[in-house]
Amino acid sequence: MAKLSLKKIEKVYPNGFKAVHGVDLEVRDGEFMVFVGPSGCAKSTLLRMIAGLESITAGELHIGNQLVNQLAPKQRGIAMVFQNYALYPHMTVYDNLAFGLKLAGTPKAEVQLRVRHAAGLLEMEHLLERYPKQLSGGQAQRVAVGRAIVKKPEVFLFDEPLSNLDAKLRAAMRVRLTELHRTLRESGQPATVVYVTHDQVEAMTMGERICVLKDGVIQQVDTPTALYDRPANAFVASFIGSPEMNIVKAKILPHEDGVGVELGGQVLRLPAARAAQLNSRGGAVQLGLRPEHVSAGPRPQGDSVPVPGTLRFVEHMGSEVFVHFTVGDLALSARVPADELHGLQNKTRGAAHEFHLQMQRVHLFDAESGESLLRSA
Amino acid sequence: MSADSMRASDGEGGRPWLRYLALVLVALVMLYPLIWLIGASFKSNSEIFTEVGFWPQRFDFSAYAKGWKTSTEYTFATYFLNSFLITIPRIVVTVISCLLVAYAFARFEFWGRKLLFSIMVGTMMLPLIVLRLPQYLVFRELGWLDSYLPLIVPSAFATDTFFVFMLVQFLKGIPRDMEEAAQIDGCNALQLLWHIIVPLLKPAIVSVIVFQFIWTMNDFMGPLIYLASVEKYPVSLALKMSIGATEEVEWANVIAISVVALIPSVAVFFAAQKHFIEGATSSGVKG
Numbered sequence: 001m002a003k004l005s006l007k008k009i010e011k012v013y014p015n016g017f018k019a020v021h022g023v024d025l026e027v028r029d030g031e032f033m034v035f036v037g038p039s040g041c042a043k044s045t046l047l048r049m050i051a052g053l054e055s056i057t058a059g060e061l062h063i064g065n066q067l068v069n070q071l072a073p074k075q076r077g078i079a080m081v082f083q084n085y086a087l088y089p090h091m092t093v094y095d096n097l098a099f100g101l102k103l104a105g106t107p108k109a110e111v112q113l114r115v116r117h118a119a120g121l122l123e124m125e126h127l128l129e130r131y132p133k134q135l136s137g138g139q140a141q142r143v144a145v146g147r148a149i150v151k152k153p154e155v156f157l158f159d160e161p162l163s164n165l166d167a168k169l170r171a172a173m174r175v176r177l178t179e180l181h182r183t184l185r186e187s188g189q190p191a192t193v194v195y196v197t198h199d200q201v202e203a204m205t206m207g208e209r210i211c212v213l214k215d216g217v218i219q220q221v222d223t224p225t226a227l228y229d230r231p232a233n234a235f236v237a238s239f240i241g242s243p244e245m246n247i248v249k250a251k252i253l254p255h256e257d258g259v260g261v262e263l264g265g266q267v268l269r270l271p272a273a274r275a276a277q278l279n280s281r282g283g284a285v286q287l288g289l290r291p292e293h294v295s296a297g298p299r300p301q302g303d304s305v306p307v308p309g310t311l312r313f314v315e316h317m318g319s320e321v322f323v324h325f326t327v328g329d330l331a332l333s334a335r336v337p338a339d340e341l342h343g344l345q346n347k348t349r350g351a352a353h354e355f356h357l358q359m360q361r362v363h364l365f366d367a368e369s370g371e372s373l374l375r376s377a
Numbered sequence: 378m379s380a381d382s383m384r385a386s387d388g389e390g391g392r393p394w395l396r397y398l399a400l401v402l403v404a405l406v407m408l409y410p411l412i413w414l415i416g417a418s419f420k421s422n423s424e425i426f427t428e429v430g431f432w433p434q435r436f437d438f439s440a441y442a443k444g445w446k447t448s449t450e451y452t453f454a455t456y457f458l459n460s461f462l463i464t465i466p467r468i469v470v471t472v473i474s475c476l477l478v479a480y481a482f483a484r485f486e487f488w489g490r491k492l493l494f495s496i497m498v499g500t501m502m503l504p505l506i507v508l509r510l511p512q513y514l515v516f517r518e519l520g521w522l523d524s525y526l527p528l529i530v531p532s533a534f535a536t537d538t539f540f541v542f543m544l545v546q547f548l549k550g551i552p553r554d555m556e557e558a559a560q561i562d563g564c565n566a567l568q569l570l571w572h573i574i575v576p577l578l579k580p581a582i583v584s585v586i587v588f589q590f591i592w593t594m595n596d597f598m599g600p601l602i603y604l605a606s607v608e609k610y611p612v613s614l615a616l617k618m619s620i621g622a623t624e625e626v627e628w629a630n631v632i633a634i635s636v637v638a639l640i641p642s643v644a645v646f647f648a649a650q651k652h653f654i655e656g657a658t659s660s661g662v663k664g
Binding site: 051052053072073074078079080082083084086087088089090099100103104147151 | 552554555557558559560561562563564568572573576577
């Protein structure tokens with residue numbers, strides 16, 4: 001185990017394309033760090049640079065206390081799990097696990113011990129004599145993880161390891177990997193993990209901290225709850241959370257009792273606590289509000305304010321329902337428990353309905369840059 | 378399913394014998410010369426030139442015995458041995474050199490790679506005869522005439538560009554992340570080639586071996602140009618020699634020994650068939 005530190009890391013391809021723009025990041029010893037972002041945000045490139053599979057154009061990469069920019073992958077003390085598992089098809093599972101150790105000249109007894117131990121951790125002792133083509137997707141994934149564990153690396157690197165699995169298996173593997181990280185920590189072999197995914201659910205459930213990337217620039221690094229509650233900008237706000245946060249154009253105005261927000265033709269009062277965070281700024285902004293902070297019920301909750309909406313359509317998800325509606329010309333959505341629909345299910349498209357916005361939960365972003373306008377409390 | 382498509386699939390499933398009949402007929406047409414050759418090896422000269430059918434009147438293996446002995450002081454055993462002395466080293470150096478060159482073209486970035494590759498592919502179009510004269514002069518200067526070196530050494534420099542081209546195409550079909558995984562496991566470039574790429578390329582390498590074996594066994598021009606002493610002749614030259622220039626030719630002997638000369642190539646093909654067919658039909662591995 002070791003900490004990982006990236007200082008002003010840059011990647012410029014020979015054709016001049018700059019993929020990574022001066023990334024600064026510290027991953028703590030034994031931490032589970034997730035890189036998340038949409039396709040093309042350079043999260044995989046960054047991971048491959050840590051692995052040594054891509055060269056680093058500028059900046060410094062330290063694993064532990066060692067500068068590793070110029071070191072070959074095998075000298076960096078890392079192990080990597082690939083999206084396509086990348087198992088060696090001509091070797092049995094046992095040999096797949098043992099290959100790296102054999103190359104390093106590990107004594108045979110030690111190899112056997114470590115392979116059995118990893119196989120035990122991942123409950124795959126019965127698979128050791130099989131060939132990769134005889135494995136299911138989930139089993140192959142476990143073998144790929146096992147291959148990383150036997151090496152006892154300083155840092156584990158995962159490159160979208162679950163994206164080839166079906167939804168059910170993915171959820172099961174998510175839990176298994178998180179458990180594995182805890183188990184390794186408890187057994188005195190804490191593992192520093194860098195995990196790349198484009199799936200924000202994976203990021204939120206697995207990461208101890210999450211690094212949100214866009215176009216090769218870090219947007220925010222924080223714990224899952226902090227990212228959810230206090231996104232640094234509109235991009236992070238919309239990327240984290242499902243369904244996506246409502247982000248609409250709005251205007252800050254003076255209001256009879258404090259500060260108001262104009263939204264789709266309605267002027268709504270901003271609660272004093274939020275207004276205080278705003279630094280008395282006015283004019284055009286982007287307003288963000290998570291769908292679960294919009295309710296369809298008639299009873300105002302706390303600082304909720306009513307807005308008249310026009311129903312567009314309703315998505316039934318079982319225990320909850322996503323309601324899509326418009327306020328003026330702005331499209332919004334609400335996430336409502338299935339038993340609090342208050343007659344919405346019987347209304348047709350275009351029908352009027354009163355929704356309530358929990359104004360104490362709104363986020364306000366700069367209209368141009370998308371930066372959060374709220375000082376953290 | 379519509380009525381039309383039902384009928385169509387019924388027709389296909391219902392009369393497979395029709396398809397097999399057509400296939401057998403075509404196969405017979407293709408194989409007839411070979412069948413005739415085997416039949417003719419049991420015939421006398423007059424029978425060969427008068428009878429139309431391939432079935433001989435009697436099975437007489439004496440032509441095989443006579444053909445094997447040859448009219449020279451050596452038997453065909455010597456000539457077969459000579460053929461193998463050329464073929465086997467040539468296959469070894471071909472596989473090693475072509476693999477290394479293909480690996481470099483497929484996996485490494487180096488200056489002028491694309492240009493060099495196009496030049497290499499370009500040489501595939503070059504008629505071999507163009508090279509004969511300059512090569513002969515070079516080998517004469519080296520003092521390699523009347524030895525097997527001119528037949529073997531060029532292949533050690535990946536001059537069989539067709540094989541390089543074929544291996545490069547195969548290599549491109551192998552997913553990169555397996556090699557990256559091996560790199561992280563601690564392989565250097567040569568270990569990667571040996572432990573990961575060679576096993577995955579097995580079908581393609583078997584194809585190279587089979588092709589090179591058959592082509593070298595059948596090569597007539599090369600040995601004809603470079604070999605002068607009869608004791609060094611391979612099978613292809615010895616066969617030609619057995620069609621004597623002056624006295625009347627015992628065709629049955631020549632034909633019998635031609636049949637024997639076919640055996641190694643056919644045997645190699647069948648031994649390698651499983652991998653070879655795999656190599657010819659699938660380019661790469663399952664991801």
